[in-house]
Amino acid sequence: MNDLQELQKLVSVYTASILYIPIQSEIDYSNPLFVLKIPDKKFTLPKEKNSDPFELVFQCIDKFKNDKVLLLIPGKSFDKYGTRHGRGGGWFDRFLSEVPPEWLRIGVIDKSGLSNSKLPKQEWDQVVDWVLIQDGSSWIAHKIYKTL
Numbered sequence: 001m002n003d004l005q006e007l008q009k010l011v012s013v014y015t016a017s018i019l020y021i022p023i024q025s026e027i028d029y030s031n032p033l034f035v036l037k038i039p040d041k042k043f044t045l046p047k048e049k050n051s052d053p054f055e056l057v058f059q060c061i062d063k064f065k066n067d068k069v070l071l072l073i074p075g076k077s078f079d080k081y082g083t084r085h086g087r088g089g090g091w092f093d094r095f096l097s098e099v100p101p102e103w104l105r106i107g108v109i110d111k112s113g114l115s116n117s118k119l120p121k122q123e124w125d126q127v128v129d130w131v132l133i134q135d136g137s138s139w140i141a142h143k144i145y146k147t148l
Contacts, residue, residue, distance in 0.1 A: 004141040007106070007130055008036060014104060016041040016067035018060055023047055026074040027108045027134055035139040036106075036132065041067060045095070049087075053095035061100065070104040071096075073128055078107045079115040082127035082144035096126035104129055111135040 001009070017039045022028045029038060043060055045051075060069070073092060075084040084107055086092050096105065107128040114133055121127075133140040 002141075003130075003143050004035065004139055006143065007132065007141040010104065011036050011038075011070060011106075014068045014070040015039050016043070016064045016069045018042075018064075018069060018071045018103075019044045020072060020074050021045070021047040022074065025110065027110060027132075029072055029108065033137065038072075039070070049089050049091055051091075053091050054098060057095050057098040061098075068102075068104075069100075070106060071099065073105060073107050075107055075109055075113065077113045077115050077119060078109050078128070078131045079117070079119040080131070080142060080144070081118060081121075082107070082129065082131065082146070083119040083121045083125060084128060085119055090124065093124050093126045097124070099126075107131040109133055111140075 019029065019042055021044060043063060045056060073084065075086050077085045105128040107130065109131060111133050127144065129144055131142045133142065
């Protein structure tokens with residue numbers, strides 16, 4: 001089983017998802033060609049950067065207290081260690097800092113945003129569990145092996 005098949009199998013047991021509203025060049029997961037089956041029970045994060053990430057994460061925790069939750073997380077770039085660089089405001093890092101550890105974090109990026117070298121990581125940066133990479137009409141998944 002390759003990483004993409006493993007991720008697809010893993011996602012199939014999740015019952016809820018937290019999604020983003022794609023802006024600019026971010027991957028649109030609502031496209032029928034998107035490779036993961038997103039659970040029907042959803043919460044979509046607002047794209048307003050002045051929304052309170054802590055308030056939203058606690059709403060999600062309450063809403064999905066009986067669910068297995070996955071998160072699709074956009075970024076401008078990801079590396080093979082799960083480090084994410086976004087738009088520079090730290091909104092997603094604050095949100096993810098309160099997400100339960102058992103929730104599955106999937107970074108979603110176009111191949112052009114995948115860094116072959118290690119990205120600078122700040123102490124507050126939150127890493128993902130997987131990076132899902134769109135390469136034209138095909139997809140690649142990369143499992144993150146976290147080191148202590």
